[in-house]
Amino acid sequence: MRNWLLPIRVLILFLFLLTLGACFALAASDDTIWFSLIRNLALLAASSLSVFFILQKLDLVSPPRIEHRLITYLILCLLFDPLLPWWIFLALGATTELLQRLIRTPSGPFINPAAFGALLFSFIGYAPSWWGVSYAPRIVIFENNISIALFLTLLCAGYVAYRYRKLATVLAALIVLAAGSLILFGTNPFFVMTEGTLIFFLFVMAIEPKTSPILQKEQCIYGGMIGALIALGLYFHFTETYLSSLVIANLYHQRRFLRTFIAAK
Numbered sequence: 001m002r003n004w005l006l007p008i009r010v011l012i013l014f015l016f017l018l019t020l021g022a023c024f025a026l027a028a029s030d031d032t033i034w035f036s037l038i039r040n041l042a043l044l045a046a047s048s049l050s051v052f053f054i055l056q057k058l059d060l061v062s063p064p065r066i067e068h069r070l071i072t073y074l075i076l077c078l079l080f081d082p083l084l085p086w087w088i089f090l091a092l093g094a095t096t097e098l099l100q101r102l103i104r105t106p107s108g109p110f111i112n113p114a115a116f117g118a119l120l121f122s123f124i125g126y127a128p129s130w131w132g133v134s135y136a137p138r139i140v141i142f143e144n145n146i147s148i149a150l151f152l153t154l155l156c157a158g159y160v161a162y163r164y165r166k167l168a169t170v171l172a173a174l175i176v177l178a179a180g181s182l183i184l185f186g187t188n189p190f191f192v193m194t195e196g197t198l199i200f201f202l203f204v205m206a207i208e209p210k211t212s213p214i215l216q217k218e219q220c221i222y223g224g225m226i227g228a229l230i231a232l233g234l235y236f237h238f239t240e241t242y243l244s245s246l247v248i249a250n251l252y253h254q255r256r257f258l259r260t261f262i263a264a265k
Helices: 007-027 033-057 066-079 086-102 113-122 148-163 167-184 189-193 196-205 216-236 241-253 255-264
Strands: 138-141 144-147
Touching: 007 033, 007 066, 007 148, 007 196, 033 066, 033 086, 066 086, 066 113, 066 196, 086 113, 113 241, 144 148, 148 167, 148 196, 167 189, 167 196, 167 216, 196 241, 216 241, 241 255
Parallel strands: none
Antiparallel strands: 138 144
């Protein structure tokens, strides 16, 4: 039982349940959703594994943990509309694999690979819709429609963030974003802090262990930067605000490695 309480396994189970919930929610209006999801997962896996085996033959990579692969595949499926053309998922799997295997530090990916891959595709006209992270049914709380998926995210992904000791990142991002939204838009902070897509983004993608800080002080700076960038991105209409904010924050977090790499060149 304890093995199933490991953060990485809880995260996989959570992403699987979230995907199932999203499919059930969408199946009422489109019963082909199940076929599309299975097809997309298969295409992501086939293309990423093909790229990996080629890189392995060239002696450029070492085998990753299967859990990391599952997490990446499920996140990408939750971000991108399952009814997009099939070749999008084929290309997305290959692109994400290349990014995380070739752009790395000694400890892991340089930038969150799912975020980086999704951001690149948004520049060519295939932005993620985040369809699977905030869906009906919705509950009205203080005049705000809150997705039922939010509660699953808070329960499961909140546990993972707690076990990884990354809650400081989430809290800093929420506080700064709420303040920024209030200043720039006059938006109710409660609405901002209970938006399902944002909560998924912060609790799952922003705290990815290999590309986010460990020390609490650095987490506060990192999370605050993400919150500020999201507020500014929404105000100035950044391309795919959440993902671009995360990529910029990842670059800031990796600044020491980047300076060392540039100096060595």
